[in-house]
Amino acid sequence: MSRKMTIADVAEKAEVSKSTVSQFLNERFEYMGEETRTRVQNAISELEYQPNVVARSLKKKSTSTIGVIVANILHAYSTQVIRAIENVCNEKGFSTIICNADDNPEKEKKYIETLLAKQVDGLIVVPISGNLETYDKLLKQNYPIVFLDRLVDGLNTDTVLLDNERASELAVSHLLKNGYEDIAIVTTSLVDNVTPRIERINGYKRTLEANGITVRPEFIRGMELNSFSQGLDALFSLDKKPDAIISGNDLTLMEILKYTFKNDIKIGKDIGLITIDEVSFGPIHSPPLTTIAQPTFEMGTEVATILLKKIKDKEIKDPVIHRHEPSIIIRNSTKKEGVSSE
Amino acid sequence: MSRKMTIADVAEKAEVSKSTVSQFLNERFEYMGEETRTRVQNAISELEYQPNVVARSLKKKSTSTIGVIVANILHAYSTQVIRAIENVCNEKGFSTIICNADDNPEKEKKYIETLLAKQVDGLIVVPISGNLETYDKLLKQNYPIVFLDRLVDGLNTDTVLLDNERASELAVSHLLKNGYEDIAIVTTSLVDNVTPRIERINGYKRTLEANGITVRPEFIRGMELNSFSQGLDALFSLDKKPDAIISGNDLTLMEILKYTFKNDIKIGKDIGLITIDEVSFGPIHSPPLTTIAQPTFEMGTEVATILLKKIKDKEIKDPVIHRHEPSIIIRNSTKKEGVSSE
DNA sequence: CTGTTAGCGCCTTCAT
């Protein structure tokens, strides 16, 4: 088992000083003769030398690594966005460390600390509520950080997110156009005022009102994942039942589908369904699911790009909120005729 | 913007030496008096001091970080297993860096190098073919590494994987019992001899033969993701068509479902379907999908545990192959009566 | 062009 090679070994083998090797590694070839250069090159390959990035990071005070903390990795949105972020980072020679806070503010806090201790150069976070002071302190220090998907109350900073009101506007309009009138919106827990959920409900209300339809509070439901069954029972036991549902996200969709499956409610026919966030089986479900999609790839690309720019320039700019446009994919879950695939 | 605190700042504030602070950080309280200890404690909290793990890693020659390289993150299997790995690591104070090789050996190689340069303490990898020498060298140096899901040809080392033959045995037996006789198996590309695919086909053949059924080579198809459409066309144009299909993995399943959807082939009724690897929509698909499931959580937990043990003990043991038992979840895609949900 | 030097922040004998 060969000992790990260091810059000193290379220097000795190439009969130059450590600094020259270091220059070589950092591609400052101006500082050495042609012949020295090849000697170093050869020494490196013969010894199979690999620089130690830990040592380099310590010296340079920069790790070329960013941290990404997502609120909940179970959302397809998270994984899609992460892939885009990794793409950008890879291209620019940055590594990413992904952390899943599991909707738990404690965990989020712990990850922030671990990542900072690891000296990551910046942070992308899909925030949960509850760590306002931590973020505030970081921002005051001008530490590079960009938020994604959610606004943090009381924080004025760069954020990339969907035009959520527009998302539900698209959904409601499409449902109305297709003859549905009693539209409910259901989503996951509202207790933490998670931006997309709140804004999607606002957009829902606004669009209904704009169409002269009275908003029925009992048609708006935010519930914990484990109480969907009762919640939907309640919704379907109303005197005036909804004839269409907007699902606020993919986790919600799964619960709705479980429910309609169990209770033999036919989507399209018995109830219209539109879901926000594209899921893998959207196109092959029976019936195929009309979907409001986010441009996840662009959003991921943009957060990463913004963060890397911040890290590089480190000049202080005014924070800006980047809204992305949702799009509608019209399929059959919003056709009353039902299951037909055409 | 406050400068980052170091051990020296703490030492000064607490009026002790750097070494004492270091002892404190490493919880060697025997080496200091009660009173010193609280002084240090206070200094740390007042300064909001956070140790720099980069410096610590350099000195200790260990990063408390492991690398995980998966062949393709798009498999649900990857993400499930990763979650289990992260659980174990978190508990033991280790971080994980996840890399997706995208079925590309070059990328895999690059990630190995990057991770080693980052001085990760060990590696978990779902290997693609083509990096045999790299792995071989690492193993010879007794570098901690554990493989997952796939055997590497010509490498004798610790590996955690499914009893793949048993998986297709479960599938075939169940189909036969339910009256299907002409069973095909389709999966993704066979060119790289990816272990699960090969073994699942072997198990399929073996079980058919054990039941006195002649194996038809035209019922065995491994294809690239982008040519499923033609491949399935060919399969369904056979004089003797299959009456049931075993889907080798989740990506394959999506292609099959797209195909049957487009061609209006009714699963269960027109063709039986069993899929290996549980997917999110398995239970709510119409009809619900009979599935061979892997114990992904246990598998992830086991690889991580084995790796961490290796890192800790660093004694050389004989490599062992850990096979896990698949299980069958019987649902309706293997009932000829078709779509009914009961 | 090349080498010398002085750290980066922390840990670890070894003295005291």
Add this chain to the structure above:
DNA sequence: ATGAAGGCGCTAACAG
């Protein structure tokens, strides 16, 4: 019980 000193592997002035 505490401190001094050396060094992990690399970088970056600054000399030469």
